[in-house]
Amino acid sequence: MKEYVCAQRCRGIEISGIRKLFEAAGPDSINMGLGQPDFDTPDxxxxxxxxxxxxxxxxxxxxxxxxxxxxxxxxxxxxxxxxxxxxxxxxxxxxxxxxxxxxxxxxxxxxxxxxxxxxxxxxxxxxxxxxxxxxxxxxxxxxxxxxxxxxxxxxxxxxxxxxxxxxxxxxxxxxxxxxxxxxxxxxxxxxxxxxxxxxxxxxxxxxxxxxxxxxxxxxxxxxxxxxxxxxxxxxxxxxxxxxxxxxxxxxxxxxxxxxxxxxxxxxxxxxxGPQKCVGVMRDEYRKRRDYLYAELRKMGFSFPLPEGAFYLFVPMKRNLLEKILKKGVIIVPGDAFGCNAPEYARMSYAASMENLKTAVERIRAAAGE
Ligand SMILES: Cc1ncc(COP(=O)(O)O)c(C=O)c1O
CATH class of the missing domain: 3.40.640.10 (Type I PLP-dependent aspartate aminotransferase-like (Major domain))
Structure with a gap:
């Protein structure tokens, strides 16, 4: 059989774990795995x-x-x-x-x-x-x-x-x-x-x-x-x-x-052009961060309030993370980002408030199981 040989420097790296999660997502999933704004590009x-x-x-x-x-x-x-x-x-x-x-x-x-x-x-x-x-x-x-x-x-x-x-x-x-x-x-x-x-x-x-x-x-x-x-x-x-x-x-x-x-x-x-659009997005992200952070704290998660970007990095046992994924909320396990944080999950709040509210309900249900 023909052997297709690729360079070791390429074989030595993995396809991003984040991509694999998206591919596995069901149709009614709430995507909190994305590292991209959910806003449209300004007109x-x-x-x-x-x-x-x-x-x-x-x-x-x-x-x-x-x-x-x-x-x-x-x-x-x-x-x-x-x-x-x-x-x-x-x-x-x-x-x-x-x-x-x-x-x-x-x-x-x-x-x-x-x-x-x-x-x-x-x-x-x-x-x-x-x-x-x-x-x-x-x-x-x-x-x-x-x-x-x-x-x-x-x-x-x-x-x-x-x-x-x-x-x-x-x-x-x-x-x-x-x-x-x-x-x-x-x-x-x-x-x-x-x-x-x-x-x-x-x-x-x-x-x-x-x-x-x-x-x-x-x-x-x-x-x-x-x-x-x-x-x-x-x-x-x-x-x-x-x-x-x-x-x-x-x-x-x-x-x-x-x-x-x-x-x-x-x-x-x-x-x-005008920079107002950036401030509008920032204000919206701040609202979402505050909402999600407060809800997660109420559920007992304890972690510092992040001051920037649009992610929360939440300490979380692997079995809970898997339950949350099964409930259709896509979050990314900490080990996608290196070796030092396997028991964490990254949650992106670049998602609509409505979706974040549904996600919070599902996370609460998963945590209560
Ligand atoms: C820290 C950081 N740097 C760079 C990038 C890549 O940005 P771009 O989409 O402009 O290639 C990202 C995308 O998620 C990021 O989070």
Missing amino acids: HIKEGAIRAIREGKTGYTSNMGIPELREALSSKFKKENGLSYDPGQIIVTAGASEALHIIMQALIEEGDRVVFADPGFVSYGALAVLAGGRPEGIPLDSKLRINIEAAKSRMDGARMIVINSPGNPTGAVESRESIRALVEYAQDTGVTVVSDEVYEHFLYGSSHHSAALFGEDVITVNAASKTYAMTGWRLGYLAGPGEYTEQCLKVHQYCQACATSISQYAALAGYT
């Missing part, structure tokens, strides 16, 4: 795309992205993040996912260690392995934030640390002092910081602090995906020192050529 952004199609802006763009969008992103960095990135230091990508991928491909040598929070976003480890690196998790403290001392010990001799605040799957927000401490230690020890800031606008009390405020060897990753409810448009970007972006651009050029032209014009309408 003025859709109009930007429609205009681009009508005007025939449907060809390849410059590899780095259309100059108008990179100008707009440079202004956004200045205004919202206090960062000075020249448009020439910004690459527009197919979502934050591609940005993370090309960074790893451009910077990681065989065997390099890449450290990040465990539990953490599913892609960091897989992308590090695909680039020949060795992922290593940093344990969290009781508030689900990065344990700084553990992070420092893991950074020694590492090539890269990925910081993600507000964080997926925990919703935790790192303090300004913690981000500063992590970045400064990284700079002192020659570790590059990648700061994944895709949830920067979904904060319910604290402010956002970009890692690049505290050091030079930092690459900032962001996207229109969560900010403007545009996950399917696949529009992200990275910004960093020119030496890095030059190498990242080569990978981007050969694997992607450019981000979708239409999505770039849509994002241009997003970044240069």
Whole structure:
């Protein structure tokens, strides 16, 4: 029989556990497993795309992205993040996912260690392995934030640390002092910081602090995906020192050529248009977070109130999680996000209030069995 041989670096990673759950979901399931806004993309952004199609802006763009969008992103960095990135230091990508991928491909040598929070976003480890690196998790403290001392010990001799605040799957927000401490230690020890800031606008009390405020060897990753409810448009970007972006651009050029032209014009309408839509979504997420958190506390679950993103990360025995899944509420087991949180579940509240109410009833019923 013919043997179909695939590369070990690909065979060595698993298909995301989250996808498998969706495939198993029944028709009346309530989906609290998704890492995407349940809002529609705002109209003025859709109009930007429609205009681009009508005007025939449907060809390849410059590899780095259309100059108008990179100008707009440079202004956004200045205004919202206090960062000075020249448009020439910004690459527009197919979502934050591609940005993370090309960074790893451009910077990681065989065997390099890449450290990040465990539990953490599913892609960091897989992308590090695909680039020949060795992922290593940093344990969290009781508030689900990065344990700084553990992070420092893991950074020694590492090539890269990925910081993600507000964080997926925990919703935790790192303090300004913690981000500063992590970045400064990284700079002192020659570790590059990648700061994944895709949830920067979904904060319910604290402010956002970009890692690049505290050091030079930092690459900032962001996207229109969560900010403007545009996950399917696949529009992200990275910004960093020119030496890095030059190498990242080569990978981007050969694997992607450019981000979708239409999505770039849509994002241009997003970044240069009214920002009220973002505040409306944030207020709605906050209401849902407060509701879900209060209901879960009433049921006896005990965990810190997450200050950002749109996830609750709830300590939960596996048999209860399975009962909840059987009742048709999709939540994601903690072990999908690393090794350190098997007895947890991630619940996304990027679902309508009506669905959250039904989910709460079902969870209560499962917990009472
Ligand atoms: C922390 C984090 N980074 C990056 C991404 C990927 O974003 P995009 O859809 O822009 O590729 C996600 C998506 O869930 C995420 O949660």
